[in-house]
Amino acid sequence: MIDGAATDVCEESMCFPGARKTGSTLPARTSYLGCRRKRLSRSMDLPGFLMQPTVFLVWTSLVKTLFILFGAVLPLVSLSVFAERKVSAFIQDRIGPNRVGLPTSILGFKKDLRLAGLGQMIADPIKLLLKENFIPASVNKFYYYIAPKLTMIPPLLVLAVVPFGSTFLGVPMVIANINIGVLYVFAITSLSVYGIVLAGWASNSKYPFLGGIRSSSQMISYELALGLSVVPIFLVCGTLNFSDIVQWQIHHGWLILPFSFTEGFSLHRLAIWVTMLISFIVFLVSMFAETNRTPFDLPEAEQELVGGYHTEYSSMGFALFFLGEYAAMIAGSGVIVTLFLGGWSLPFIPDGTSHWFFGLTSVPQWLPGVVWALVNMTVFFAKVSALLFFFIWVRWTVPRFRYDQLMRLGWIWFFEIALVNIFLAALILVYLK
């Protein structure tokens, strides 16, 4: 359906400039308008208009985008900030934020509801919003303004190609089901480094400057390994499309596991699993560097560089960097889940096209599909949350690398390992059937 709609868009946009080019601009335009008026008058009913393939694609994509932005990412960002504080506290034998909750006492109740400090999720953004947005006099205004946005937007763009569910009433739960999904992700995520480098440069201050330098040195060391480590997956699955990779994993077992849920163990699968494990470790570690998380948070090392690249930012400028870091974590977790952990699938749980509902036959036709679609979405976000916990857990365990150590790790170890891993996977695929 998506492909059909896409070609529809192409044809329309192709034909209209073509009509213009023939010289008869005026008749073409009037005929177009006339045609449109006629179409509107013919189908004044809204449902019919909404079900036209192009229009359907547009509004469903819009709904999905809004859901991903305001229903998933923003709550998940503030929740992970809260989780970060809470988990770090638990790891360090503390309690963490536990005071802010619902102020029910102003409504006349006896006590405030504390909810284990969950109100902190709302209190933190409000605090940042209400702060003064102070801009130092000596900064380069244009780049200073643009840098936080450049950090924040790429992770959100990455989420456009990550399938976060199966199909909901026939609509695939991915905003853009494009065939070059993984390449798109690499293209976009490498942009997020520019935000940090520009922030460091434009701040005109020594600590942000050092943070920017570290970030650029970090970028050139891990990006190669990051890109090469996923090549074995393309060799195995034979596609760059995220949805197809998930489908492959449903049929042949998750790539992180040495067996398939339906086919069981085999020597071939076991050999492939070794290369997949290497890929997974290299990709995961590179993703830590990508999202500037400890042990690779050199650009913002607060013990050495005050605040790193965001030292000179306050209020929402700082909040955007903050949001960007956690959104990058969520996007990175989404990519890892999709590539290695089976995406939205769980073994023996049907997807949104299923009509099976515990053997019951009297339920409405649409119910099983909707229920299983919701289950699949929940599974995806549960997996992402588990990975977010892992990100946080590692942050409070591993000390920071020096940046020559990071470059050594990237260039001398991971680059070579990833490169050898590609040939290993290829050999296994050719000779070990």
Added chain:
Amino acid sequence: MALVVQRPRLSLAEKLYLPALFGGLLLTLKHFFKTITGRTHVTMQYPEEKWDAHLPEWYRGAPTLVTDEWGRERCVACQLCEFICPPRAITIHPEEIPADDKWAKVEKRPKEFEIDMIRCIYCGLCQEVCPEQAIFLLKDYSFTGYTRADMKHDKAKLYELGGLKTGVVNKWNDKK
């Protein structure tokens, strides 16, 4: 002469870095679950939990004045505590007990007795020096006020904090 530092020779497992990493992850996870399940000690949640239950018998809190079994204020305004107080927190204005009073034989009592809790250092010398066992450092320690005047404990406040104290020597017994 240059000092040559011998670097430790690392085994393969140590060079790989991964075993140490997993050991660390395991350790932090252990702490995580210990804190969640409450099998470790965490900071006391102050306004809800207080030290009161854990205070030792000899704890020196705020100095207070006490009354005896007959409701008589034990203080005879001898002013020894006022003289010994190192930060000079105590101010006493004595007065004579009128002749028709039941306790006229005691002769003297404090008209005003003020302890400035901003100055008090909780040293306990006033309690030690008191010949009448009238002033005691009890276990209250948390005092707040909006002004300096709020932090001055007057006579009424001191008796309210101290209350009745039994089991000490009674030399002004009404039978004597």
